Amino acid sequence: MIAHIxxxxxxxxxxxxxxxxxxERACVEQLGQLPLNGMLHVxxxxxxxxxxxxxxxxxxxxxxxxxxxxxxxPEREPYFIHTYEGDDDMPAHIKASLYGSSVTVPIINGRxxxxxxxxxxxxxxxxxxxxxxLVISVVN
Amino acid sequence: MIAHIxxxxxxxxxxxxxxxxxxERACVEQLGQLPLNGMLHVxxxxxxxxxxxxxxxxxxxxxxxxxxxxxxxPEREPYFIHTYEGDDDMPAHIKASLYGSSVTVPIINGRxxxxxxxxxxxxxxxxxxxxxxLVISVVN
Amino acid sequence: MIAHIxxxxxxxxxxxxxxxxxxERACVEQLGQLPLNGMLHVxxxxxxxxxxxxxxxxxxxxxxxxxxxxxxxPEREPYFIHTYEGDDDMPAHIKASLYGSSVTVPIINGRxxxxxxxxxxxxxxxxxxxxxxLVISVVN
Numbered sequence: 001m002i003a004h005i006x007x008x009x010x011x012x013x014x015x016x017x018x019x020x021x022x023x024e025r026a027c028v029e030q031l032g033q034l035p036l037n038g039m040l041h042v043x044x045x046x047x048x049x050x051x052x053x054x055x056x057x058x059x060x061x062x063x064x065x066x067x068x069x070x071x072x073x074p075e076r077e078p079y080f081i082h083t084y085e086g087d088d089d090m091p092a093h094i095k096a097s098l099y100g101s102s103v104t105v106p107i108i109n110g111r112x113x114x115x116x117x118x119x120x121x122x123x124x125x126x127x128x129x130x131x132x133x134l135v136i137s138v139v140n
Numbered sequence: 141m142i143a144h145i146x147x148x149x150x151x152x153x154x155x156x157x158x159x160x161x162x163x164e165r166a167c168v169e170q171l172g173q174l175p176l177n178g179m180l181h182v183x184x185x186x187x188x189x190x191x192x193x194x195x196x197x198x199x200x201x202x203x204x205x206x207x208x209x210x211x212x213x214p215e216r217e218p219y220f221i222h223t224y225e226g227d228d229d230m231p232a233h234i235k236a237s238l239y240g241s242s243v244t245v246p247i248i249n250g251r252x253x254x255x256x257x258x259x260x261x262x263x264x265x266x267x268x269x270x271x272x273x274l275v276i277s278v279v280n
Numbered sequence: 281m282i283a284h285i286x287x288x289x290x291x292x293x294x295x296x297x298x299x300x301x302x303x304e305r306a307c308v309e310q311l312g313q314l315p316l317n318g319m320l321h322v323x324x325x326x327x328x329x330x331x332x333x334x335x336x337x338x339x340x341x342x343x344x345x346x347x348x349x350x351x352x353x354p355e356r357e358p359y360f361i362h363t364y365e366g367d368d369d370m371p372a373h374i375k376a377s378l379y380g381s382s383v384t385v386p387i388i389n390g391r392x393x394x395x396x397x398x399x400x401x402x403x404x405x406x407x408x409x410x411x412x413x414l415v416i417s418v419v420n
Contacts, residue, residue: 002177002280004246004253037282039321039417041179043246045255047195052377055327060362064370065377067359072212072352079207082200090204097192097205101258102244104382106284106323106415113284113415115325118381135246135253137179139279139419140282142317142420144386144393181319183386185395187335212352219347222340230344237332237345241398242384275386275393277319279419 005030007134014088014127016054016062018119024112026136038107038140045133048092048126050099056119069095069123092125099123107140145170147274154228154267156194156202158259164252166276178247178280185273188232188266190239196259209235209263232265239263247278285310287414294368294407296334296342298399304392306416318387318420325413328372328406330379336399349375349403372405379403387420 007026009019023042027034034040044051055061073094075087082090103120106113114120122132147166149159163182167174174180184191195201213234215227222230243260246253254260262272287306289299303322307314314320324331335341353374355367362370383400386393394400402412 002179004177004248037284039282039419041244041246043244043253045253045258047193047201047255047258053327053381054373054377058362061327061370061373064357064360064362065374068353068357068374071359073208077204077208079211080204082198082204090201093194093201094205094208097194097239097261099377100240100380101193104244104321104323104384106321106417108284108415113323113325115327115413118325118327121377133255135248137246139179142319144317144388181384181386183384183393185393185398187333187341187395187398213348217344217348219351220344222338222344230341233334233341234345234348237334237379237401240380241333244384273395275388277386279319 001140003031003138005136007136009132011131012122012124014124015066017122018056019122020119023120023136031138034107034110035138035140036110038138040105040107040112041102041137043102043135045135047096049129049132050096050101050123051103052099052121052123053103053118054121055117057117088127095123095125141280143171143278145276147276149272151271152262152264154264155206156261156263158196159262160259163260163276171278174247174250175280176250178278180245180247180252181242181277183242183275185275187236189269189272190236190241190263191243192239192261192263193243193258194261195257197257228267235263235265281420283311283418285416287416289412291411292402292404294404295346296401296403298336299402300399303400303416311418314387314390315420316390318418320385320387320392321382321417323382323415325415327376329409329412330376330381330403331383332379332401332403333383333398334401335397337397368407375403375405
């Protein structure tokens, strides 16, 4: 059985943000609860934002990851030709593919089987990305 | 139910290429149609090419992504020891892992639930990569 | 049907390591065998190690990928603020997100449908990462 729900995230500023609770809450509200046993897939329907899994505790990890990412894919590279949507646009597309557009997590005993220190991150790669739409799929 | 089909892509030149229609067409031809509700997984059986999701509209995104990728993982790095398959080979392996070997997309109402501006990209990272084999899995 | 098993890997030194056989052996030992038809998902429950798919033959690919990765995300970047867990910690978080925390592979005729030259890699990004826990999920 596969159930899909949609989740419109609140607007986040550029950077990495933990959204594990947003996802879990949407599942409880729209599905009642997670199955005892299954798989959770989260997909972001945008090409200038990403989903990844990383440390859920110290916020400095998100700050450093954002700083690294901006250095890795800087704005205003002289060779960019996709420039008319703003300086932050082409780097945002690059970051979206580097980090990826979905994550998959096992569901065991009705809970996401994340490690103790893991959380799901939204990578908001635009300065004013607006609300982002996710499709959450629960397979069981 | 899980159905697997194989798709041999035509040869693409080095760079990023939209293959959403190749995938959809293979599903229609080999499966009749997509299920109303399910998941699509696409896997590339090669370690010097990749699959990712990014913008489906302006071709300049693919051009800039390829330029960025070549700068990120350049050829003839003095420390490379895996060199006997050509200058483009080790960078191609690096790019394959950075972008990944599969994508998963929800299927809702018989259609891929991609965002309006999203398409599936083949990342062809070799100069003469030849035909690439994909395994498409439809779960419902 | 979805079956989850857990696999605690032996300790690996920092770098990339092929773990395809560890995964296959765990499936045989804990599930009896792989289904004829299905999907395999492998998830790493840590945010300083990664899973990716790359060449299974020449070990020089793993050596070069590790060298590239250390150059891409170097230690002791002056802007890092997440530094109290050691010089290798923040780069390890970065690498975990760049390469990803899970891989999905189709199962066809009771075998992983990897390409001839593909294997599953553990990316151990810490100097002393210890044993890493994987959740292996088989969907059929």
